[in-house]
Amino acid sequence: MAGNLLTPKAVAERVRSLPDLANRVPVPDLLDRIQRQGLPTLRQEEWRHNRRVFFRPEDLACPPPPPPDLPLRLPFRHDDWITYPILNGYPLSPASPEITFQTPPAESGAARDGYHTLNRLFTPGDHVLRFSPRSPISKVYVPLLNGHWEQLTCPAVDIRLEEGATVDLFLHHLPGRDGVSLRNTAVSIHLGRGARLRLFTLDETAPDDQHLTTIHIVQEGDSHLGWVLEQLTGGRSRWDLSHRLQGEGAELELDGLGLLSGSGEGDLHSVITHHSPHTTSRETVKNILPERSHGIFNGKVIVDPGAVKTDARQSNRNLLLSADARMHSNPQLEIYADDVRCSHGSATGQLDPDQLFYLRSRGLTPDESRSLLLTGFARDILDRLPWEEVRSYSESTLHAWMTDLP
Amino acid sequence: MTPTLVIDQVHASVDGQEILKGISLEIRPGEMHAIMGRNGSGKSTLAHVLAGNPHYEITSGSIRYRGKPLEHLTPEERAQAGIFLSFQYPVVIPGVNNAYFLRTALNAVRKARGESEIDAVEFLQLAREKMGRLEMDKSYLNRAVNEGFSGGEKKRNEILQLLLLEPAFAILDETDSGLDIDALRIISAGVNSLRDSRRSFLVITHYQRLLNYMQPDVIHVMIDGKIVKTGGKELALTLEEQGYSWLETS
Numbered sequence: 034m035a036g037n038l039l040t041p042k043a044v045a046e047r048v049r050s051l052p053d054l055a056n057r058v059p060v061p062d063l064l065d066r067i068q069r070q071g072l073p074t075l076r077q078e079e080w081r082h083n084r085r086v087f088f089r090p091e092d093l094a095c096p097p098p099p100p101p102d103l104p105l106r107l108p109f110r111h112d113d114w115i116t117y118p119i120l121n122g123y124p125l126s127p128a129s130p131e132i133t134f135q136t137p138p139a140e141s142g143a144a145r146d147g148y149h150t151l152n153r154l155f156t157p158g159d160h161v162l163r164f165s166p167r168s169p170i171s172k173v174y175v176p177l178l179n180g181h182w183e184q185l186t187c188p189a190v191d192i193r194l195e196e197g198a199t200v201d202l203f204l205h206h207l208p209g210r211d212g213v214s215l216r217n218t219a220v221s222i223h224l225g226r227g228a229r230l231r232l233f234t235l236d237e238t239a240p241d242d243q244h245l246t247t248i249h250i251v252q253e254g255d256s257h258l259g260w261v262l263e264q265l266t267g268g269r270s271r272w273d274l275s276h277r278l279q280g281e282g283a284e285l286e287l288d289g290l291g292l293l294s295g296s297g298e299g300d301l302h303s304v305i306t307h308h309s310p311h312t313t314s315r316e317t318v319k320n321i322l323p324e325r326s327h328g329i330f331n332g333k334v335i336v337d338p339g340a341v342k343t344d345a346r347q348s349n350r351n352l353l354l355s356a357d358a359r360m361h362s363n364p365q366l367e368i369y370a371d372d373v374r375c376s377h378g379s380a381t382g383q384l385d386p387d388q389l390f391y392l393r394s395r396g397l398t399p400d401e402s403r404s405l406l407l408t409g410f411a412r413d414i415l416d417r418l419p420w421e422e423v424r425s426y427s428e429s430t431l432h433a434w435m436t437d438l439p
Numbered sequence: 440m441t442p443t444l445v446i447d448q449v450h451a452s453v454d455g456q457e458i459l460k461g462i463s464l465e466i467r468p469g470e471m472h473a474i475m476g477r478n479g480s481g482k483s484t485l486a487h488v489l490a491g492n493p494h495y496e497i498t499s500g501s502i503r504y505r506g507k508p509l510e511h512l513t514p515e516e517r518a519q520a521g522i523f524l525s526f527q528y529p530v531v532i533p534g535v536n537n538a539y540f541l542r543t544a545l546n547a548v549r550k551a552r553g554e555s556e557i558d559a560v561e562f563l564q565l566a567r568e569k570m571g572r573l574e575m576d577k578s579y580l581n582r583a584v585n586e587g588f589s590g591g592e593k594k595r596n597e598i599l600q601l602l603l604l605e606p607a608f609a610i611l612d613e614t615d616s617g618l619d620i621d622a623l624r625i626i627s628a629g630v631n632s633l634r635d636s637r638r639s640f641l642v643i644t645h646y647q648r649l650l651n652y653m654q655p656d657v658i659h660v661m662i663d664g665k666i667v668k669t670g671g672k673e674l675a676l677t678l679e680e681q682g683y684s685w686l687e688t689s
């Protein structure tokens with residue numbers, strides 16, 4: 034298998050066979066950067082709980098632009114929401130004042146990691162969503178999907194809220210349907226002073242899919258981000274979040290729900306940095322792990338020197354539904370300032386036999402009892418979704434997921 | 440007439456430790472029996488054995504419910520057959536709406552009785568009426584099952600389930616403990632309203648004061664997993680005056 038590993042050298046070799054790339058991006062610079070950053074191996078601390086690294090050299094390719102009138106089957110539709118689909122990393126809708134597709138992609142000096150640079154190398158361009166307080170659109174649904182393409186796609190989404198802007202965004206990774214979906218996505222979000230973003234990200238994977246999302250968020254003063262992240266995964270889904278609260282009064286509320294199936298893997302690696310005084314973060318992550326599924330939560334909260342009056346709370350709770358399911362939970366605090374309030378906790382357990390018996394003693398079958406308990410467990414996360422139509426969509430995915438449980 | 444419940448020489452254990460050491464009991468339709476006994480004597484164990492808690496194992500003896508063996512029925516089959524346990528310690532179910540839970544439970548037993556499903560609107564009417572009788576605030580419908588309920592509120596929620604489900608055989612495990620006199624009176628009135636010539640009750644308590652509000656036909660005293668004495672109302676009075684110790688030597 035060693036020959037199949039995605040290494041900087043393997044990437045460079047693969048790139049030589051794809052001459053088209055050189056027309057789009059500064060290939061040598063990006064290859065240099067990957068060489069310096071390296072690509073993960075399972076020996077690294079941040080990767081040692083994953084079963085495999087993502088993608089193989091032969092997955093790397095440049096998808097062609099989609100044909101203009103490709104029929105789309107989108108699972109979520111609602112009149113209040115502007116739909117902006119991204120197919121194989123390309124736009125399908127014409128540009129608008131708020132949403133443009135920029136080629137060549139920004140080079141992005143921010144050195145994140147090798148996978149992010151891989152995205153820079155292979156992305157066809159950046160979807161830039163830019164909102165001001167005067168923007169006429171406020172609700173945007175962005176489904177990301179693959180069409181007739183089974184190799185890697187590298188969508189890039191750049192979301193900018195100017196000072197005081199308020200936006201609702203639903204970013205939806207659709208699973209592979211006609212074939213496997215391999216997706217290495219880069220998302221960056223910048224919230225200007227006092228901006229408010231309500232974000233729902235739903236990542237769905239089917240058994241052979243691999244979705245890796247690198248997401249980089251910066252919040253200026255008094256901005257607010259309310260974010261629900263749902264991973265509905267029978268394949269592999271990993272989110273690498275680096276989050277920076279860099280203005281006084283910035284607030285983050287992140288609620289995560291992982292609904293796994295089969296031998297699926299759900300992974301959230303988050304690094305939340307409180308850089309300024311009076312910043313608040315609350316991160317609540319729950320996973321439900323049936324069968325042979327595998328969950329990873331690695332949540333680091335860093336309080337920079339001087340970030341006094343930081344209020345950071347983090348909790349991770351997981352339910353194992355089978356003896357073969359595994360959860361690795363690793364909450365970490367690094368505090369370099371005085372006068373802060375930080376808490377974290379992690380608990381992994383099974384369905385409570387007393388609760389099951391109580392429900393069964395009222396005539397509910399074991400299946401009905403379990404469904405009720407699982408819905409109850411997920412409830413406080415789904416209740417954070419502020420839109421009725423999205424909440425009911427998400428509940429329907431929860432029920433479909435429960436129906437398929439063994 | 441077939442007895443509602445016949446318990447014959449039942450031994451039961453938890454985690455390999457024998458708690459019930461040969462219990463025999465017969466309850467006929469329309470009867471209310473009371474079991475009294477100190478903490479730890481095995482009363483709740485008996486209640487859970489009857490409701491089918493898988494944690495408890497019957498090691499010997501037999502139980503017949505309305506003429507049929509009970510041991511092999513699952514908890515939900517017992518509930519669907521009309522057995523109801525009001526828990527001494529009702530369980531909190533976070534995130535599950537109480538109204539939804541109550542309606543699901545009601546529909547489960549209605550289905551088993553061959554009755555039609557009750558919809559949310561009809562259910563709300565029914566629940567409001569029963570809650571009125573228990574002087575229970577309607578807001579309890581919108582909360583998670585037993586979450587943040589006081590001890591007394593949990594007990595009312597149990598009796599609300601009793602009134603909604605109208606079981607053929609109800610076991611009330613220390614429903615009276617933790618209740619003030621007013622609450623005890625209200626809850627007892629609710630229970631008594633269900634008494635008729637067919638429905639049977641097994642009321643577990645360690646306070647004789649409950650018997651001022653409910654009138655059991657038979658009283659049993661349990662000590663260390665055995666029924667050591669059976670009698671009428673006068674037995675409760677004797678217990679009140681003399682305690683349990685006079686029974687322990689016998």
Ligand SMILES: Nc1ncnc2c1ncn2[C@@H]1O[C@H](COP(=O)(O)OP(=O)(O)O)[C@@H](O)[C@H]1O
Nearest residue numbers: 453454458477478479480481482483484485494
């Ligand atoms: N789930 C259990 N696990 C372990 N021991 C138990 C359990 N339930 C009851 N017991 C033990 O069984 C004995 C009887 O308890 P219980 O039936 O609750 O008595 P009572 O209801 O009369 O107070 C006690 O010694 C108690 O510790």
Ligand SMILES: [Mg+2]
Nearest residue numbers: 482483527613
């Ligand atoms: Mg007890």
